[in-house]
Amino acid sequence: MEEIATVAKPVNPKKQRNNKRLTWAIIKDQRQLIYMSVPLLAYIIVFAYLPVWGWTMAFQDYKPARSFSQQDWVGFKHFQFLFTDDNFLRVLRNTLAMSVINLILGFTTAIVLALLLNEIKKMFWKRTVQTISYLPHFLSWIIVTGIVATSLASDGIINDLLMKLHLIDQPIMWLSEGKYFWGVVGASHVWKEVGWNTIIYLAAMASIDPALYEAADIDGANRYQKMWNVTLPGIKATIVILLIMSIGHILEAGFEVQYLLGNGLVVDWSETIDIFVLKYGIAQGNYSLATAGGIFKSVVSITMLLFANWTAKRLGEERLL
Amino acid sequence: MMMKNTQMSGPKNAVMLSRRRPGSSGVEPFLFNTFNTLFMIFLVIVTLYPFLNTIVVSFNAGNDTIRGGIYLWPRQFTMQNYNAVFASGTIYNAFLISVARTVLSTLLNIFLTTMLAYTLSRREYVFRKPITTIFVLTMYFNAGLIPNYFLMKDLHLINNFLVYVLPSMISAFNLIVIRTYIGTIPESLVESSRIDGAGDFKIFWRIIFPLCKPVLATIALFVAVGAWNSWFDAFLYTSSRQELSTLQYELMKLLSSSVNANSNPSVANGVGAEHATQVTPISIRAAVTVVASVPILMVYPFMQKYFVVGLNVGSVKE
Incomplete structure (x- = not known):
């Protein structure tokens, strides 16, 4: 449990004083380590840090033909435009809504499934069900959205079943009506990831002291009471940490599902910030506005992540006391 | 019918169970087990059915599939769909590109990440702290789509095969996972080979790399799945160079028209032209889906025992 509780801790808050001074002797002595790591340091600076320079575009009216010194600086114009633009506000609403739906559905289904899997006593069956439940995790979103679209088509298996059970008289056009879109995205996420998400909970359950179950047996607890009073408290720390960490990803509603399942009929419900950036940036060439949208997302994510880290650290320390 | 049986035989079994386990009360364990088993069967069906159905459609004659009613067994078995897929230069080429990028990405990722992780695990290394910090920070921010696009443009990676491999050669998360794992390897192994005169690269390649196999197995799978x-x-x-297209992107092009309700029969143009009598966009799509997913589905069940190792090591120290 402690292992998982430290998820969010930064590398090492206390700086160990390195008494070694940087001398030519040390560099010569460690030259192999330097050959093995410094080129990769240069690599990550080019590929991860250098592009941050591009954020300047958001404060300019960027024109690709001009050099950096010739660009017109416009301050926060593009950010002001974003927050008064109905399009962006709608995109922000969609992102937050789908993110929250995915979060709630993702957590509850994974925890329930983990609890149920944990009750299977025959190892072989447990393994088999687990292996099968991981399968969709390894399929690409292209394939998954293809499967979702086929299943939800007017002649697909879902409408087929609902018609045969006489729950509906006419096929429901799941993917052509905006009101279903968030639910379809949530359900697709559950289908793809629920099995995979149980891994961490099952690992936490495996580390619960068996003596607790024996004690509960002696006290006459039935299975539900043991689940509620032993298993769930045993994985509570894991749940809390994962929940806090996922707050950092609140603007990561996903891009692929919405892009692949969305269509002209549901565009008001399907577009997320990432799609907005792609549409304005790559398709329309409005680089400055798209970059501003991207920066907004990054800044919110970093703030949330730092907040999450701080909260997790505080909770972790409290638990240790 | 099923439910009735359950209720009738319930109490009898429950008595047996309750005798064995004094804590359990009455019919509950049996009802619970029945419910749980039924639920797991439901889960397995919901997970497997769409995929099995796709496989069946891929082996069924396309013009027959349109009539509907294909569930778990082909009505008119045929290999035509696969013949059409592999006869088409587009898909075959995309398949080769996908294989190439996956193999190259995985090998480079594993080698470079482990090498860097080794240097960062050496306590005496002077640049250990700054390099670790610079890599860990990359987990917290991303420059975003547009700046990254311009970077690729400036590096002349647009319409270049290397754009599949270069941007994602090292992930900070995997780096920390491997470094933590190396930390569990006894220091004496490194020390004794150093006394034997081995340099750091030799120690990494001969001693550390082979010992990291369990954690590298998981990471290789994750990297390969991501690349594929x-x-x-x-x-x-x-996208403007067809010969660099990947299998998933070709599949996306095939699928994108079907998501929109008004499906356009010319999506498979070029793919099924010479087999036009039997092959339809739906059957081509199914065949490509199977080709695009089978390689990974053949591998992951054998790696299952390592998944937890990979995930847990990662959470020890982020």
Whole structure:
């Protein structure tokens, strides 16, 4: 449990004083380590840090033909435009809504499934069900959205079943009506990831002291009471940490599902910030506005992540006391 | 019918159970087990059915599938769909590109990440702290789509095969996972080979790399799955050069028309032209889906025992 509780801790808050001074002797002595790591340091600076320079575009009216010194600086114009633009506000609403739906559905289904899997006593069956439940995790979103679209088509298996059970008289056009879109995205996420998400909970359950179950047996607890009073408290720390960490990803509603399942009929419900950036940036060439949208997302994510880290650290320390 | 049986035989079994386990009360364990088993069967069906159905459609004659009613067994078995897929230069070429990028990405990722992780695990290394910090910070921010696009443009990686491999050669998360794992390897192994005169590269390659096999197995799988499944880079960076297209991106092009309700029969143009009598866009799509997913589905069940190792080591120290 402690292992998982430290998820969010930064590398090492206390700086160990390195008494070694940087001398030519040390560099010569460690030259192999330097050959093995410094080129990769240069690599990550080019590929991860250098592009941050591009954020300047958001404060300019960027024109690709001009050099950096010739660009017109416009301050926060593009950010002001974003927050008064109905399009962006709608995109922000969609992102937050789908993110929250995915979060709630993702957590509850994974925890329930983990609890149920944990009750299977025959190892072989447990393994088999687990292996099968991981399968969709390894399929690409292209394939998954293809499967979702086929299943939800007017002649697909879902409408087929609902018609045969006489729950509906006419096929429901799941993917052509905006009101279903968030639910379809949530359900697709559950289908793809629920099995995979149980891994961490099952690992936490495996580390619960068996003596607790024996004690509960002696006290006459039935299975539900043991689940509620032993298993769930045993994985509570894991749940809390994962929940806090996922707050950092609140603007990561996903891009692929919405892009692949969305269509002209549901565009008001399907577009997320990432799609907005792609549409304005790559398709329309409005680089400055798209970059501003991207920066907004990054800044919110970093703030949330730092907040999450701080909260997790505080909770972790409290638990240790 | 099923439910009735359950209720009738319930109490009898429950008595037996309750005798064995004094704590359990009455019919509950049996009801619970029945419910749980039924639920797991439901889960397995919901997970497997769509995929099995796709496989069946891929082996059924396309013009017959349109009539509907294909569930778990082909009505008119045929290999035509697969013949059409592999006869088409487009898909075959995309398949080769996908294989190449996956193999190259995985090998480079594993080698470079482990090498860097080794240097960062050496306590005496002077640049250990700054390099670790610079890599860990990359987990917290991302420059975003547009700046990254311009970077690829400036590096002349647009319409270049290397754009599939270069941007994602090292992930900070995997780096920390491997470094933590190396930390569990006894220091004496490194020390004794150093006394034997081995340099750091030799120690890494001969001693550390082979010992990291369990954790590298998981990471190799994750990297390979990520490389094989990605399509966005092909869409963004190489879409104007058909010969660099990947299998997933070709599949995306086949699927994108079907998501929109008004499906357009010419989606499979060029793919099924010479087999036009039997092959339809739906059957081609099914065959490509199977081709695009089978390689990974053949591998992952054998790696299952390592998944937890990989995930847990990662959470020890982020």
